[in-house]
Amino acid sequence: MSEAILDVQGLVTEIRTRRGVVRAVDDVSLTVGRGEIVALVGESGSGKSMTAYSLMQLFPTPAARIAAGQIRFEGRDLLTTPPDELRRIRGDRMAMIFQDPSSFLNPLMTVGRQVAEPLLARDYPRNQIDARVHDLLTRMGLPDAASLARRYPFELSGGQRQRALIAAALACKPTLLIADEPTTALDVTVQAQIMDLLRSLRDELGLSLLLITHDLGIVAQHADRVYVMYAARLAETATTRDLFHDPRHPYTRGLLRSTLSIEGASDELYSIPGVVPNLAAPPQGCRFHPRCPLATETCHQQPPLAAAGASLVACWYSDRVA
C-alpha cells in the first residue's frame, strides 16, 4: 500500500435516540492510500454509511456525533480542525457522492450551478467557471455539456444525475472521493458505466476512492482492498484477492456464500441464519456470535482485530474458518 492519505483510528460515532445512545460506528480503524480504491462492505445498518458521514463530519441527523477516535487526512487531524476550515476541506480536498443522485441534487437549481458551487465557494476565477463546468461535465461523459448545464435535475436521467454529482464532487480536484453506494439506485448497465468512470478518474487523476457498498460484485471487480463491517464493527480486512479467496471471518464467508455465482446457480441461495442485531442492544462480545456456526463461550468476549492468513480478522476462530 502506498502512503495513506486517510488514516482513521478507533472511530466511534454515536446517535442519540429515544431508547438511548446507539453506537452506529464502534471502534473502526481504516486507511486509504493515494490512488487506492478501498471498499467498505456491509449490510444495511452495519454502519458503513455512518462511517462515511463521520469522515466528512456531516450527518443526516443532528443526533449523531463522533464520540471518540482520530481521523487524519493528508496529515491533518480532522477532529480538531475548526468548522470553517473543515468546510473548506469538504468539496475541495475530500468530496462525497451519494446513493440516490436525484435526492442529493437540489431540484430547484440548474445542474450547471450545482457543479459550479464548489468553485464559487473558493474564489475560482469567475470568468472561467462556465468553461470549467462544461469541461467537467464533458469529462464525466455527458455530451452537449453547455445545454445540459442549464437544465434542472428533473430533466436528467438517473445516470446523468450521478455523473453530474460526480462532476460537482470533483470540481476542485479533491484527493479523496467517498462514494456512498454510488450505483445502488441505478440500472445495472448504468451501474457498470459509473463504476468504469470512477475507475478511470482514479487512473487519470490519482484520486483515492473509498467505496461504500453492499455489492460484492462491484468490490471484486474494482476494489484494491476491502473492509467488512458487521453491526457497527469491523469484522475483517484484506486485499480484495485475499478476501475472496481466503475469507477468515465466518460472517465474510457467509456473505460470500450468499451471492450468486454461475457454478452454484442450480443450488438454493445461501442465507446467513438469524437477523442483524439491533444496535440499541447489541450482543455481548463478538456481535456475530448469535448467528455464527462456530460460536462458543469464548465469543462472549470481543475478539481483537488480529492477523490470520493474509487478513486482519476479528474472530477467535479465524484459523478454523479456512
Add this chain to the structure above:
Amino acid sequence: MSSASPALFRYIGVRILQALPLLLGVVVVNFLLIQLAPGDPTTVLIGDYPAPEEYVRQVRAEFGLDQPLPTRLVNYLGQLAQGNLGYSFANRMPVRELILQRLGATILLTGVAMALATVIGVLAGVWAARYRGKATDGVVQTTALLGYSIPEFFLGQILILIFAVWLGWLPSQGMRSARSTATGPAATLEVGLFLILPAIALSMRYVALISRLTRASVAEALTSDYVLGARARGVSERRVLFVHALRNAAAPIVTVIGYNLSFILAGSALVETVFAWPGIGRLLFDSITRRDYPVMTAILLMVSIGVVLANLITDLIQAVIDPRVRYS
C-alpha cells in the same frame, strides 16, 4: 434560462387567461350577493319615513330597480365595463373617483406592511430554523405567538399610546400633517413617518405567521439530502440556508403570503380607522356605518379583484421559483 423561458411564458399566459372568467364570476356573485341582502336601496335613498307609493315607484324606475334581475345584472355589467362604479350618496361624488382617491393610501399601507412582514418574518424564520431547539429559536417562537395573538386594532392603540402620546416620537393620525406644505422628498419623508406605526400594527400578525411557517418549512428543508449534498461540496452555511433550503421551502411561504393579501386588506380597515389613514379600509368602515351601498359594493369588488390578482401573482411566483410547476 433560455431553455426554460418559453415554458414559463406559456404558463403565465395560460394562468392569465384562466383568471379572466374567474374575475367575471366574482363580479356576478358579488352582484347577486348584494341582491340577496335584506333591505331595499330605495329606503336608503328616500329615508325611513313614509313616502307616497307613487314616489317610491318613480325612484325605483329611475334607478332601474323595477327591472327583472337578469336585466339588472346585464345593466350592471355594462356600466362596469365602462368603468362606472356608481354614485356615493354620502360623499356626493362618483364612487370611482372616491376609490381612486383612497386606493393609493391603502396600497401603500398594505404593501409596506406585507413587505415588512415578509422580510422580517422570513429572516426570523430562517434564523429560528438554523438554531432550532436553541434559545434563539424559543425567543423567536414565543414572540411570534405573542404577535399572532394581539389583534391589530389593539396593537395599534398601544403603539399610539407609547410612541405618539407618551414618547411623542411619531405621528399617529392621518397620512400627512394638516398644515403641511412639504413637497418632493420632504413630503415622501413625512408620509413615511406617518406610515411607521400603522404599518407595524398591520404587519405584526403576518410577521408572526410568516416566521412560524418559514421556520417549519426551512427546518424541514434542512433535513433533506440535497442540503447534505451541498454541505459535502463545501457550500457556505449562509448559502445552504438562503439558496438551498429557503428556496425549496418557499412554496408554502409564498402561498400563505398571497393568501393573506386578502386578509391584510380586511385588517387594514381596522388599522386605517384607528390611525385615521385615508384609505379604502376606512372608506369601507365609513360606508358601512352610513349604509353607502354603492361604495360598499365597489370596495367588495376591488377586494375580490385584489384576491384574484394576488392568487395569480402567487402562482406566477411559484412558477418562477420551481421550474417543475411550469411543466405540470
